[in-house]
């Protein structure tokens with residue numbers, strides 16, 4: 001059973017009749033986090049984790065209809081059970097766990113497994129199928145450790161200040 005399918009508007013869950021981070025206009029959009037390439041304007045209803053609420057309101061406007069849930073809270077959408085789990089990317093970033101009968105699929109938008117004091121740490125969510133976005137996992141990106149990256153940003157800032 002395919003719990004998610006790629007469509008022209010984004011990843012679609014037919015069993016729950018919702019999309020995840022859609023790019024086309026849809027009625028129900030489950031949102032992984034508040035960055036502009038994931039939370040787009042014009043959806044009928046947005047469903048996200050509580051921690052993402054204010055970022056989404058800021059991005060989508062006060063009139064946006066946003067339903068929120070806590071991390072790990074299980075809610076029903078159509079025939080599936082859905083829950084959000086920390087993705088460690090930014091405040092309110094989530095992996096989306098979808099269960100239908102004994103099948104569990106997890107979709108994550110951007111995620112990070114390094115420590116980050118600004119958001120909840122990435123949670124390993126056991127599943128049958130894991131779908132991940134991996135913009136920065138291409139071999140062209142070589143990441144150093146967090147402290148070195150922060151030091152470089154700080155040095156750049158100091159240089160500009162001078």
Ligand SMILES: [Zn+2]
Pocket residue numbers: 033035089110
């Ligand atoms: Zn992002």
